[in-house]
Amino acid sequence: MRQTQAKSSRPLSPHLEIYKPIPTMVASIMHRITGAALYFGMFLFSWWLFAAATDAAYFDWVNGLFGSLLGRVVLLGFTWALVHHMLGGVKHLVQDTGRAMEKHFTTKMARLHFAVSIVLTILIWIAAYAAR
Amino acid sequence: MSMRTPLGKVRGLGSAKEGTEHFWRQRLTAVANIPLVIIGLWLVISLVGAPYSEVRATLASPLVAIFIALFSISVLYHMHLGMQVVIEDYVHGELRKVLLIMLNTFFVFFSGALVAFAVFKLAFGG
């Protein structure tokens, strides 16, 4: 009896949810989430290549799926995840060398990271629409 | 006082027996991914909405085929390393963890097989 009580009153380490999300923390979590999303996104790319190697009818069918409204929404998300993850990856590589670690600077960089990733995604889609 | 043997220290491989290899390969493939992803985006943009014959002709050209092979090797390797860390961080049951780590490898190889088939067939299949 006593043992159970001692166990239940032990302090727990704080859970992540008790912290107010701050930009650097959100950017870090997003790097992981976008990495996981790209993992499945790469499968879409493999599938598309496979379709191109199969025949015209199958390719057109897969292209039709990707070009549908839902397909476009997924591909838009894929594009953003790719841009966000790539920018985050470059940040990782710079920080691996011990640079760019000052806290006010990293907060600014995290905010900029989101803004730039959205702008680049829009530019990529404008380029894609303009190409046809 | 360290309990490690001098030989163990020199080898620097630690308990996982691979030292910093995983970390290093994640960085190596990340660096490779930067130009590969940029070129890949450009390639896809140039093919969006193109007719089948044009897509096939482009994908069959030697430089594009070689590019797709390099892109896929680097990205598949990178995502395999990355997903393994995610699994190790969040899945605590030993059996589930090992099974998911296996599944990660199977998934990556399956995606790679689709790409390999496509690249070979497009480039050599005529």
Ligand code: HEM
């Ligand atoms: C389609 C392409 C890509 C896929 C599928 C992908 C996938 C992933 C995955 C699943 C992770 C694990 C996430 C984590 O550990 O939190 C990861 C981590 C990472 N990615 Fe990527 N990635 C891609 C492109 C890139 C690019 C272009 C860069 C380059 C700059 C990059 C840099 C990194 C770095 C540095 C990490 C390690 C993060 C850490 O140690 O926490 N990735 N990636």
